[in-house]
Amino acid sequence: MLRTTLVIASGTAVLVATLAALLALGGYPVLPALASLWVGSLGSWYALTSGTLVRAIPLMLAGTGVALAFRAGVFNVGADGQFLVGAAAGVAVALAQPPGVMAVALALLMSAVAGALWAAIAAVLRRRFGVLEVISTIMLNFVALDLVSWLVRGPLQEPSHIYPQTATLPEASHLPYIPGAGRLHVGLVIAIAAAALVGWIVRHTAAGFRVTAVGLNARAAVSAGLVDAAQVRERALIASGALAGLAGGVEVCGVTFALYENISPGYGFTAIVVALLAALDAWLVIPSAILFAALEAGAGAMQRDAGIPATLVTTIEALLVLALVITQTLRFRIARPVPSSGAPT
Amino acid sequence: MTGIETFLAATVRSALPLAFAALGELVVERAGILNIGLEGIILAGALGAVVGAGHGLAAGYISGVMAGVMLASIFALCVVWRRTDQIITGTAITMLGVGATGSLYRVLFGASGAALSIPTSRPFQVPWLSELPLVGPALFAQPPVTYLLFMLAPALAWWLYSTHAGLALRAIGEAPAAAEAAGVPVRRTQALAVVFGGACGGLAGAVLVLAQAGTFAENMSAGRGFIAIAIVVLGGWRPLGVALAALAFGAATATQFVFQARGWVVPYQLFLALPYLVTLAALASAAGRTRAPAALGR
Numbered sequence: 001m002l003r004t005t006l007v008i009a010s011g012t013a014v015l016v017a018t019l020a021a022l023l024a025l026g027g028y029p030v031l032p033a034l035a036s037l038w039v040g041s042l043g044s045w046y047a048l049t050s051g052t053l054v055r056a057i058p059l060m061l062a063g064t065g066v067a068l069a070f071r072a073g074v075f076n077v078g079a080d081g082q083f084l085v086g087a088a089a090g091v092a093v094a095l096a097q098p099p100g101v102m103a104v105a106l107a108l109l110m111s112a113v114a115g116a117l118w119a120a121i122a123a124v125l126r127r128r129f130g131v132l133e134v135i136s137t138i139m140l141n142f143v144a145l146d147l148v149s150w151l152v153r154g155p156l157q158e159p160s161h162i163y164p165q166t167a168t169l170p171e172a173s174h175l176p177y178i179p180g181a182g183r184l185h186v187g188l189v190i191a192i193a194a195a196a197l198v199g200w201i202v203r204h205t206a207a208g209f210r211v212t213a214v215g216l217n218a219r220a221a222v223s224a225g226l227v228d229a230a231q232v233r234e235r236a237l238i239a240s241g242a243l244a245g246l247a248g249g250v251e252v253c254g255v256t257f258a259l260y261e262n263i264s265p266g267y268g269f270t271a272i273v274v275a276l277l278a279a280l281d282a283w284l285v286i287p288s289a290i291l292f293a294a295l296e297a298g299a300g301a302m303q304r305d306a307g308i309p310a311t312l313v314t315t316i317e318a319l320l321v322l323a324l325v326i327t328q329t330l331r332f333r334i335a336r337p338v339p340s341s342g343a344p345t
Numbered sequence: 346m347t348g349i350e351t352f353l354a355a356t357v358r359s360a361l362p363l364a365f366a367a368l369g370e371l372v373v374e375r376a377g378i379l380n381i382g383l384e385g386i387i388l389a390g391a392l393g394a395v396v397g398a399g400h401g402l403a404a405g406y407i408s409g410v411m412a413g414v415m416l417a418s419i420f421a422l423c424v425v426w427r428r429t430d431q432i433i434t435g436t437a438i439t440m441l442g443v444g445a446t447g448s449l450y451r452v453l454f455g456a457s458g459a460a461l462s463i464p465t466s467r468p469f470q471v472p473w474l475s476e477l478p479l480v481g482p483a484l485f486a487q488p489p490v491t492y493l494l495f496m497l498a499p500a501l502a503w504w505l506y507s508t509h510a511g512l513a514l515r516a517i518g519e520a521p522a523a524a525e526a527a528g529v530p531v532r533r534t535q536a537l538a539v540v541f542g543g544a545c546g547g548l549a550g551a552v553l554v555l556a557q558a559g560t561f562a563e564n565m566s567a568g569r570g571f572i573a574i575a576i577v578v579l580g581g582w583r584p585l586g587v588a589l590a591a592l593a594f595g596a597a598t599a600t601q602f603v604f605q606a607r608g609w610v611v612p613y614q615l616f617l618a619l620p621y622l623v624t625l626a627a628l629a630s631a632a633g634r635t636r637a638p639a640a641l642g643r
Contacts, residue, residue: 026452075432129629134381134432136628138571139621146618154612272436309451311563314444321437322419325429 004279008287011277011320015295018316023308033306040301041294050182051300054255056293058083058247058267060191063274063285064198065243071202071280072236073215078122078137079244080268081144082115086245087252088151089114091166091259094252095156099172107173108190108249115245116238118144123234133237141268149261156259165260175254185254192286194243199282211236244268266314270296273317276324292317348603353483355602357491358557360595362387362549364494366573367580367587368501369545374577375505376538377518377640381435382420383546384570385442389416390550392446395561396453398463398554405463406490406551413547414540416442421539425532431642439570447563454561465559466490488556490548494588502584514538518638546570568621575624579631582638590627597623 016034023030041052062079069076090111097103121140125131149164151157158167175185202208210232213221218229247267256263274292278284299313366387373380380386393412398405420438423429466488475485484495505511516524517531525531549569554561576594580587601616 026448077436125625125629129632131625131628131632135571135575136625138568139575139624142568142621143618146614146621149617150612150614153614269440273440276433309448311444311447311451314440315448316444318437318441318444321433321440322423325434325437326423326427 004281004284005287007279007324008277008284008291011324012291014323015291015316015320018319019312022312022315026308026312028306028308033302033308036301036305037295037298039298040305041298046182047297047301049178049184051297052290052294053181053184053188054293055297056290057185057187057191057254058251058264059270059274059289059293060195060285061247061250062244062267062271063278063289064191064195064282065240065247066271067275067278067280067282067285068198068202068211068243069236069240070275071215072211072233073218074233074237074240075132075134076119076122076137076237076240077134077272078119078140078268079240079247079271080264080266081137081141082118082241082244083248083251083264083268084141084144084148085118086111086115086248087259087263088148088156088248089245090249090252091169092156094169094173095167097173099170103173104175104253107253108246111249111252112242112246115248116242118245119238119241123237126237127230127234145261148259148263152260158258163260166258169253169257173253174257175250183255187250187254190246190250191289194246195282195285198243199285202282244271265296269314270317273321276321350479350482352596352599352603353480354486355599356592356595357483357487358595359598360591361487361491361494361556362552363569363573363576363594364498364588364591365552366546366549366570367576367591368494368497368584369542369549370573371577371580371582371584371587372501372505372514372538372545373542374582374641375518375638376514376535377521377638377642378424378535378539379431379435379574379642380417380420380424380438380539380542381432381571381574382416382438382442383435383542383573384566384568385439386413386416386420386543386546387550387553387566387570388442388446388564389413390547391554391561391565392450392550393547394551394554395450395463402464402466402555405555406548409551409554410544410547413543413545413550415543417539417543417546420543421536425536425539443564446561450561450563463554463559466556488552490552490556498584498588505584515638518640521640546573549573572620572624575628578637579627581631582636593627594620594623 020030020034023033040047042048062083066076066079090107093110094103094107097106118140122133122136125136126133152164152166156166158165175187178184178186178188202211210227214227214229214232221227222229251263252259270292274285274288278288295313299310302308303310366383370380370383389412390409394405394409397408416438420434423434424431468486469489471485475481505515513524513529514534516527516529517534521531550566553565558565572594576590577587580590597619600619604611604616
């Protein structure tokens with residue numbers, strides 16, 4: 001844990017240095033740009049709470065899910081699609097209920113269920129037909145996008161049928177704001193609790209041990225009579241989908257209050273980087289998510305203030321992952337992706 | 346052109362970038378490496394083509410291929426030299442492709458960039474053959490790069506199954522240790538295979554820009570890299586099978602033009618989702634009927 005904390009700290013330093021180098025290469029003024037990155041992310045109480053921490057919530061939830069799946073050796077790259085169906089289910093349920101606390105609770109529950117079901121498609125495709133999760137979850141991301149696009153123009157469109165989005169949730173069905181913290185809502189508590197719980201399960205329960213054992217060496221785990229490896233992977237994938245779906249539900253009940261097409265600026269992909277930098281440890285997902293949320297919130301400010309493309313952050317995240325794998329800071333390996341499509345004859 | 350000729354022409358057109366990308370990935374996978382970064386490589390090829398197109402079409406294609414090769418070389422460096430996890434590295438390469446092309450496009454062509462429009466390759470009518478009924482317009486009245494594909498698939502089939510080098514490549518994919526013992530330079534061959542796959546992926550991106558869209562948009566590859574990987578599975582890791590599978594996907598995409606032309610009322614999102622749904626169905630149906638190279642992904 002200490003080692004990984006050091007990795008996160010040095011990761012931050014590397015991120016900022018790389019960013020400065022890329023900015024200089026692109027011919028942008030480096031110091032003013034970094035200044036607006038700081039101001040837009042951590043530089044004020046408002047930026048910290050309403051910018052960074054609000055963004056950290058979906059990253060924490062989805063990142064915890066990704067970390068859990070990867071730990072079991074399942075390459076769930078479909079968090080974005082699971083987030084979207086979770087958001088859609090959350091909005092649909094919240095709108096159908098009389099406004100109030102029960103509506104929010106039910107919406108969050110159903111968003112997690114929707115995300116789990118979406119991931120379960122990939123789990124079934126793997127178990128029955130041996131389709132790699134890497135491919136199936138990516139394909140399901142695109143299908144989820146088209147599904148949302150249809151929902152907000154069809155059955156869930158707002159009553160006036162003008163805008164491609166759903167009706168807005170009534171205020172009583174919002175997640176409450178945390179007093180004195182701007183737009184920061186209690187989703188943060190849910191996200192931290194989820195990460196803490198998953199971290200505790202992985203560390204201290206038999207189920208968690210099975211996940212780690214299967215991820216590290218499925219064959220050994222099976223030989224030792226420990227587990228049904230396929231089942232452990234399947235459950236980890238479904239739980240991971242539930243967490244990403246919950247992230248979608250929390251986002252619509254706490255931030256957007258409606259469903260529209262571009263509701264996820266790629267949270268599911270940033271979640272992968274969040275989980276990798278946290279070395280797949282759910283507890284470390286918390287600081288890791290805040291780090292990337294700060295980076296993305298700051299990037300938004302850089303784009304507004306200095307016209308610097310916000311996609312630069314995606315570039316930096318990719319370079320960070322490459323640096324992590326090349327230097328072999330990541331001491332785990334994802335279980336073999338292959339024994340599947342075309343089982344060895 | 347009749348309705349069915351239009352449909353067939355749209356099929357070949359939609360299949361073209363998929364086929365190039367998938368044939369490249371086929372060679373990579375036969376060397377035992379799974380390159381999930383193909384999506385990013387296609388994007389790099391697309392941006393490369395936009396940059397090069399200022400100096401003419403040929404320059405556009407060449408710089409698209411070069412851009413694909415550059416990104417694939419980074420992947421090769423990590424995976425072949427450092428033996429990093431192929432899936433994580435590939436994901437990072439795709440993210441790098443998305444991020445770097447998005448940023449560079451804005452830096453090079455300004456914040457909007459929307460006005461940018463590039464002259465596209467014109468169809469080249471092959472004398473006599475393009476007059477054939479039904480298949481003539483689809484196969485022989487396409488942009489010239491299409492005819493390169495007609496040569497690439499059989500050439501790869503010949504190379505893989507009838508040359509020593511092709512045998513060596515397949516041996517690496519099945520049993521790298523045995524290939525090494527037999528004197529095959531495993532790492533060098535794998536690195537070259539990844540670079541070849543990058544060239545094909547870059548070409549696929551260049552085709553998207555120079556033979557089809559005529560412009561660049563962020564994320565314009567729209568999952569084609571992942572679909573191409575599925576096509577390799579569906580084609581049974583054989584060049585001609587892969588080419589046919591790419592055509593089947595082209596047909597799935599082309600059905601939307603038919604529906605639009607006939608005015609059938611179906612939510613258009615269903616057609617947008619169709620290639621991805623077909624991919625899932627195809628992968629599920631390929632289960633047990635094809636066999637992956639034994640050492641793939643290790």
